[in-house]
Amino acid sequence: MTQTWVVDAKMGTLNDEMIHIGYNRPELFRVLMNDRAPKPQAAVVPFTQDLDFSPLNGAVNPADGQLYVTGFQIWGTTAKRISGLARIHYTGGRRVLxxxxxxxxxxxxxxxxxxxxxxxxxxxxxxxxxxxxxxxxxxxxxxxxxxxxxxxxxxxxxxxxxxxxxxxxxxxxxxxxxxxxxxxxxxxxxxxxxxxxxxxxxxxxxxxxxxxxxxxGFEPLTVDLTPRKAVVVEAAKPTVEEGFKLYQMIGCMACHSTDGSVVGKVGPSWKGLFGSDRMLKDGNKTLADEAYLRESILNPSAKVVKALRNSTPGCPFMRGS
The missing domain is CATH 2.60.40.1220 (Immunoglobulin-like)
Incomplete structure (x- = not known):
């Protein structure tokens, strides 16, 4: 993993920011610096997960002011392509960042x-x-x-x-x-x-x-810190839209796709998962029903599929959430 600064660029909101380059799971992160405390801090925010090769380095091209990343496989990675070169092109479109x-x-x-x-x-x-x-x-x-x-x-x-x-x-x-x-x-x-x-x-x-x-920059206020329980509205019917919102907001999208693709993902795709037969690494077969999915969410290591037998489940335990 390496970093590059987007300086002298034409990248809109990304100008003058640091970009963190992820290798194992091909991904780029924006690094937001925080110098408000005596000890420097920062936050990283996923920016793009569309790379199909493992990036190793990046730089701004002075000719067009765009960010270019390149890399090749040298150790463990989820990418399928051996090498690649990509341009991260600023289109000028609106995006809430x-x-x-x-x-x-x-x-x-x-x-x-x-x-x-x-x-x-x-x-x-x-x-x-x-x-x-x-x-x-x-x-x-x-x-x-x-x-x-x-x-x-x-x-x-x-x-x-x-x-x-x-x-x-x-x-x-x-x-x-x-x-x-x-x-x-x-x-x-x-x-x-x-x-x-x-x-x-x-x-x-x-x-x-x-x-x-x-x-x-706020109006005068007193922050309400009264503990609030996570509310589950039983009368509300679950929707695909709400599920997709949680898929993005909780971070599931980093490891699981919804379109069947596996490039850059360390977990199985969710497309067609429910109701399918799952071959496990211990040789047994199980049905991906509600009980199986719930168990896999609460304890990702409980039943590991054969295709991922050599991988270490990276999904956090959700028990108690």
Whole structure:
């Protein structure tokens, strides 16, 4: 994995930003710097997952001001092509992008490049938040660990959400904010013209900045940190649209496709999954019914399909969420 700065470019909102280049799972991330605390911090936001080769490096072409990435296979990767060269071309089209993220004592401040729809932006249910720690050892990698050391991550239910006076920033009130190794905040909102925005930001809140509403561009307010339970509306019939929103907001799209493609994915595609026969790595066969899907969501290691027998399930445990 490498980084490149988008300087002297013609890339719109990406100008002067750092781009993190992911190799194993071909993906580009925007790196949003945060210098609000004494210790420098940053958030990474997935930008594109459309590469079919493993990128190793990137640079801005001075001839057209666009970002080019290239790479080839040198170790483990989910990409199918051996090598490739791609141009990330700025089209000038509208896209709702996160431009800043600051973890604070009462929640998380999100700044966007477009004015937002007040209804979706101020609905706490439009955001998903979780946190976890890692265990530093000489071994490669670490499981997700809750703050008490038990396996998994802690789901944090937002208690409130407030829109700034210019409509481009949201403060998400979150009870029990603490410094931690890793946090993820996902959002499923719209801009003022109805353009949908679904994405996730990953960040390490080493230090928490004090939230002062008026200094951040908000009306005078007291952040409501009353614990709010995640509400399940039993009367509402689940829809494909709502499922797709969760698929994007919680981050499932990073590992699973919905169109049958497997390039750049470390998990099986969801297309045609329900009701199909699944061949497991232990030689047994099972039906992908509701019980199987629920078990796989709660414990991804319970039944691993034969095609992924040499992979380590990277999906976080959802038990207790």
């Amino acid at each position: 996160l431009t800043g993220l600051v973890p604070m004592d009462k929640g998380v401040l999100l700044r966007f490049n477009e004015a937002l729809d007040p209804k979706s932006a101020t609905d706490p249910a439009s955001y998903s938040v979780e946190r976890w720690n890692y265990k530093r050892t000489f071994d490669y990698g670490s499981p997700h660990l809750k703050l008490d050391g038990s396996p998994g991550q802690e789901w944090m239910v937002p208690s409130s959400a407030y829109l700034s006076k210019d409509g481009k920033s949201v403060f998400v009130g979150i009870p029990d904010m603490k410094p931690v190794m890793q946090m993820r905040t996902g959002w499923g909102i719209k801009d003022s013209e109805g353009l949908e925005a679904h994405n996730n930001a990953y960040y390490t809140p080493y230090e928490l900045t004090k939230f002062e509403p008026e200094k951040e």
